[in-house]
Amino acid sequence: MPKILIVEDEEKLARFVELELVHEGYEVDKAFDGRSGLEKLEGGGYDLALLDIMLPGLNGLEVLRRARRTVDTPVIMLTARDSVMDKVTGLDMGAEDYMTKPFEIEELLARIRATLRKSERRAPDTKVLEAGQLRMDVDRHTVAYAGQEIELTQREFSLLETLLANKGIVLSRATLLERVWGYDYMGETNIVDVYVRYLRGKIDDAYDVKLIQTVRGVGYVIRD
Ligand code: CA
Numbered sequence: 001m002p003k004i005l006i007v008e009d010e011e012k013l014a015r016f017v018e019l020e021l022v023h024e025g026y027e028v029d030k031a032f033d034g035r036s037g038l039e040k041l042e043g044g045g046y047d048l049a050l051l052d053i054m055l056p057g058l059n060g061l062e063v064l065r066r067a068r069r070t071v072d073t074p075v076i077m078l079t080a081r082d083s084v085m086d087k088v089t090g091l092d093m094g095a096e097d098y099m100t101k102p103f104e105i106e107e108l109l110a111r112i113r114a115t116l117r118k119s120e121r122r123a124p125d126t127k128v129l130e131a132g133q134l135r136m137d138v139d140r141h142t143v144a145y146a147g148q149e150i151e152l153t154q155r156e157f158s159l160l161e162t163l164l165a166n167k168g169i170v171l172s173r174a175t176l177l178e179r180v181w182g183y184d185y186m187g188e189t190n191i192v193d194v195y196v197r198y199l200r201g202k203i204d205d206a207y208d209v210k211l212i213q214t215v216r217g218v219g220y221v222i223r224d
Pocket of ligand 1: 008009052170
């Protein structure tokens with residue numbers, strides 16, 4: 001079932017919405033302030049987020065702005081103010097929809113269904129590759145680990161993309177060389193090892209994980 005994050009500091013309202021969503025069969029997670037909401041959003045794994053604008057710490061618009069650097073979870077903004085400015089700003093920053101409080105729960109449920117349908121249709125074009133907490137958005141050309149953006153060169157990016165697209169499959173150096181550097185590459189074949197080292201430095205070593213693994217005598221594989 002789709003998983004929905006509610007970021008709302010009015011805990012009674014958050015609980016009420018949670019109960020209704022659970023009743024509809026959704027999985028629900030909650031955050032009561034902007035910072036923890038942002039953390040959860042960046043952690044990924046949500047199909048949709050309900051994001052209140054007036055939040056303590058970090059307001060909803062700021063949460064959305066920062067989250068959009070790494071995740072494209074569909075967001076419905078909740079606003080108590082009937083402020084055109086907030087709605088426009090929210091939509092400009094990539095929110096899918098907004099609801100003005102107080103709202104009828106039935107309307108919210110209908111908009112959630114519509115937003116989820118829209119993002120399902122869109123899903124095939126937004127290519128996202130993942131391994132563990134590593135997430136690559138191919139279209140946006142971004143890579144993040146647990147929501148923290150990682151800077152990669154073009155070559156590192158395409159090597160990582162090839163590994164991720166073949167997650168769990170061991171790729172030989174020759175295969176990687178051909179797919180990432182091309183048939184006509186004339187340099188040293190150990191260039192693959194050099195670039196795998198660069199990637200490990202930025203991912204495995206930086207986050208203390210072992211995603212990119214060496215299979216002795218065969219090649220490399222990325223695993224969850
Ligand atoms: Ca609020």
